[in-house]
Amino acid sequence: MHSPSPNPRRAPFPMSADPTARAETLPETLPLPTVPRRPFLQTARTDRWWSKPLVVFLGLSAFIVYSTWAALQNAHFEFAGYLSPMYSPLFFDPGAGAPSPHAVFGAQPSWWPGWIPLYPAFLILWAPGGFRFTCYYYRGAYYKSHWASPASCGVGKAQKGYRGEQRFPLIFQNLHRYFLYFALAFLVVLSIDVYRGMWFGPNHDEFGIGLGTLVLAVNVVLLSGYTFGCHSLRHLVGGKLNLLARRPARLRAWNRVTWCNERHQLFAWLSLFWVGFTDFYVRMCSMGLWADVRIL
Amino acid sequence: MPKTTFKIWRGDSKGGEFRAYETEYSEGMVVLDVVHKIQAEQANDLAVRWNCKAGKCGSCSAEVNGQPKLMCMTRMNTLPLDRSVTVEPMQAFPVEKDLVADVSVNYEIKKRIKPFKPRPPDHDDGTWTMHQADVERSQEFRKCIECFLCQDVCHVDRDHHYHLEGKFIGPRFFVHAAYLDMHPADAEDRLADLKERDGVGYCNITKCCTVVCPEHITITDNAIIPLKERVADRYYDPLAKVLKVIGLGGKK
Numbered sequence: 001m002h003s004p005s006p007n008p009r010r011a012p013f014p015m016s017a018d019p020t021a022r023a024e025t026l027p028e029t030l031p032l033p034t035v036p037r038r039p040f041l042q043t044a045r046t047d048r049w050w051s052k053p054l055v056v057f058l059g060l061s062a063f064i065v066y067s068t069w070a071a072l073q074n075a076h077f078e079f080a081g082y083l084s085p086m087y088s089p090l091f092f093d094p095g096a097g098a099p100s101p102h103a104v105f106g107a108q109p110s111w112w113p114g115w116i117p118l119y120p121a122f123l124i125l126w127a128p129g130g131f132r133f134t135c136y137y138y139r140g141a142y143y144k145s146h147w148a149s150p151a152s153c154g155v156g157k158a159q160k161g162y163r164g165e166q167r168f169p170l171i172f173q174n175l176h177r178y179f180l181y182f183a184l185a186f187l188v189v190l191s192i193d194v195y196r197g198m199w200f201g202p203n204h205d206e207f208g209i210g211l212g213t214l215v216l217a218v219n220v221v222l223l224s225g226y227t228f229g230c231h232s233l234r235h236l237v238g239g240k241l242n243l244l245a246r247r248p249a250r251l252r253a254w255n256r257v258t259w260c261n262e263r264h265q266l267f268a269w270l271s272l273f274w275v276g277f278t279d280f281y282v283r284m285c286s287m288g289l290w291a292d293v294r295i296l
Numbered sequence: 297m298p299k300t301t302f303k304i305w306r307g308d309s310k311g312g313e314f315r316a317y318e319t320e321y322s323e324g325m326v327v328l329d330v331v332h333k334i335q336a337e338q339a340n341d342l343a344v345r346w347n348c349k350a351g352k353c354g355s356c357s358a359e360v361n362g363q364p365k366l367m368c369m370t371r372m373n374t375l376p377l378d379r380s381v382t383v384e385p386m387q388a389f390p391v392e393k394d395l396v397a398d399v400s401v402n403y404e405i406k407k408r409i410k411p412f413k414p415r416p417p418d419h420d421d422g423t424w425t426m427h428q429a430d431v432e433r434s435q436e437f438r439k440c441i442e443c444f445l446c447q448d449v450c451h452v453d454r455d456h457h458y459h460l461e462g463k464f465i466g467p468r469f470f471v472h473a474a475y476l477d478m479h480p481a482d483a484e485d486r487l488a489d490l491k492e493r494d495g496v497g498y499c500n501i502t503k504c505c506t507v508v509c510p511e512h513i514t515i516t517d518n519a520i521i522p523l524k525e526r527v528a529d530r531y532y533d534p535l536a537k538v539l540k541v542i543g544l545g546g547k548k
Contacts (some may be wrong), residue, residue, distance in 0.1 A: 034310070037454075
């Protein structure tokens, strides 16, 4: 072990002469950190720092692949009164023959160019997709798992420059609240789907509850937990106010949104999985591979 | 007593290296105890800053096994001791000597933030009515001990040094700005500063600051994101502007 290097006296960090004065700009002679920046994916961490971003990468990627595949199928998205949430609301029925009872505007419109295939799922999936893409939880998660910016806390980055969400293009993440408005409307639509999932028979006039009805209902509950925990909603219902206690209704709403917000990550994953599972359940029943169980 | 090996970064503003020290430790010791033992027995010139040894002064911030931590609050039995333990100074700041980082840039950043400006009193005797629910939101941020671990772990500071360039104030000072901006008696407008000069948009919500905070302040969810939303209200939300024009929005 060799002797420690000498400690050359260097000029102290330049401080303002008047400690109470507001400094508009920082001193120009700022020394850079001495410990060299660690290269990409290098760290002194000894824990399994890579495990969480890896799980997020696999989970999000699997959902993106499955939902894209499901949207491209254009078949097996409904069974009895059930409609897959990936196709709801169904604006046009892409199939030939009699239109689906779920189709809001009936069959494929005659004015639709024949050379463009109609994928009803893509007409609506941009809204929940955009809501999740701009979600504060998912942003932090996929910036780590998919963009390695950084891959995990205290782990070296590849990027030399950094624009963050301060500049184009990620400045558009600030539009999250507009996707929230669509997400709230989707909760209404999916709740109507649960109601329609309670009617069976060839004419959909026989009341009942099937396992699929419960699957659809759980989907609405989990999506509600996720949507009502949105950071933008928390801001809009009351977070923007400093004198919130003077508005008791908004304070109550803020407290409830805060409860969901503290579980935002949990609801984000549960609802993501359940949306995929609900589509899968309806698909399996429609393909005749699973038999829906009538409870009532 | 069992033995462990500490690899401690030794150096100064011109550079340095890790040096290994083998030493004994006993049950209940924290990393700072072991560093002090090494300082007493093997490296008398080892520089380490500390004060309260109770996790309240924020002096002994360093990186233990690559993770920003208070050395006095990191118990030995929480570390994997089948391998050596690395201890190095915070990487987002210049090094004074060994484990002592020069954190004075933070005091300059703090001076830039507009101070508290009281709104007109609620009552003739010059006092305000404040509800506990309103006070609690900003009280959380008063727990900060200014250890600057959040500044250290934030990649905008750590990898890009934007705090040294004056483009980004960092998590600690978003907490400070949130404390002031959410105060029920504050009337100052800090949104233009937060958007442009303080760089709130550079935060990409990785929540590393929240993870390392020894006071368990929910920095990202309760301070930074609400500030981002307040900035979005004014600068990125045309609908909010319309509501403000017709008198339905914009109140703080």
